[in-house]
Amino acid sequence: xxEDSLSxxxxxxxxxxxxxxQQVIYYSRLTSTMEVAKQETQQGAxxxxxxxxxxxxxxxxxxKRVWLSPKGSLALSIILYPSVVYLPSLIMVAxxxxxxxxxxxxxxxxxxxxPNDVLVNGRKVSGILIENSVRGNIVNYAIIGIGxxxxxxxxxxxxxxxxxxxxxxxxGRGVSRLALIxxxxxxxxxxxxxxxxxxxxxYQEWRDNLVTLGRRVQIKSGKTDYEGIAESVAxxxxxxLRHPDGSLTKIVAGDVTLRD
Ligand code: BT5
Numbered sequence: 001x002x003e004d005s006l007s008x009x010x011x012x013x014x015x016x017x018x019x020x021x022q023q024v025i026y027y028s029r030l031t032s033t034m035e036v037a038k039q040e041t042q043q044g045a046x047x048x049x050x051x052x053x054x055x056x057x058x059x060x061x062x063x064k065r066v067w068l069s070p071k072g073s074l075a076l077s078i079i080l081y082p083s084v085v086y087l088p089s090l091i092m093v094a095x096x097x098x099x100x101x102x103x104x105x106x107x108x109x110x111x112x113x114x115p116n117d118v119l120v121n122g123r124k125v126s127g128i129l130i131e132n133s134v135r136g137n138i139v140n141y142a143i144i145g146i147g148x149x150x151x152x153x154x155x156x157x158x159x160x161x162x163x164x165x166x167x168x169x170x171x172g173r174g175v176s177r178l179a180l181i182x183x184x185x186x187x188x189x190x191x192x193x194x195x196x197x198x199x200x201x202x203y204q205e206w207r208d209n210l211v212t213l214g215r216r217v218q219i220k221s222g223k224t225d226y227e228g229i230a231e232s233v234a235x236x237x238x239x240x241l242r243h244p245d246g247s248l249t250k251i252v253a254g255d256v257t258l259r260d
Contacts, residue, residue: 019048021185031058034145037077041141045079052076068160072151074177078144084137086195088236092206094128094144097187105180106167114212114239123165125149150177203235221254
């Protein structure tokens with residue numbers, strides 16, 4: 001039986017972070033941790049406050065898509081007040097923190113799919129969503145949302161797309177969500193605090209973990225479909241796509257299908 005109590009006290013107890021996860025707001029069930037985190041910013045939530053739920057009824061992905069997070073999964077949002085220059089790096093910080101913590105707790109070796117998927121053995125085990133409110137150069141807040149399929153038997157959830165997996169399905173055993181959350185919070189903080197001096201190495205590690213690069217891809221970005229070779233990523237996170245005619249486009253947001 002996997003230890004799986006997620007009380008705020010069990011998460012914060014001797015947690016070796018300076019500020020991320022020192023305040024935890026826990027719900028066994030809520031609509032979306034993004035929604036609640038956003039409300040908390042309006043009540044003056046402290047930097048690094050975390051909203052965690054065991055189950056979401058209206059979890060969301062990008063572009064108002066649905067993120068399913070039934071019991072056994074992990075859903076959390078981290079409230080931050082970064083300088084505007086660090087906003088493009090938050091997806092890199094969050095993605096690498098998920099990779100590091102899954103690897104540390106399970107031994108699995110996740111990879112990343114641009115822009116925001118974490119894959120294990122080619123299937124999506126985690127999705128990341130960054131939402132922020134910025135006016136001019138002032139960041140009102142940024143929220144990192146992370147969903148991980150931890151202890152789910154995917155065949156029990158036909159509504160989750162077949163390109164998904166869970167840590168327990170990959171391992172054939174359950175995983176402590178508590179251990180994973182605590183490690184995740186430590187990893188997010190470590191990377192986030194490195195940004196002022198180590199932003200370049202975070203970008204490089206993120207780029208090196210992308211399964212997308214060097215592959216023939218189809219990208220849907222807004223109403224436009226692109227096809228070409230995903231050549232590289234820029235340090236602001238944009239994907240550099242080489243077209244068959246040799247030209248290059250930088251794509252800031254989109255959905256990638258690997259074609260080879
Ligand atoms: C994402 O969006 O992958 C970001 C997901 C972020 C979820 C977290 S949970 C905590 C916080 N609170 C929230 O309400 N959200 C954040 P996107 O790239 O748009 O992918 C969404 C797509 O992933 C859906 O359209 C489905 O195809 C697929 N999907 C939905 N649920 C899934 C699951 N549990 N596992 C794998 N794939 C899933």
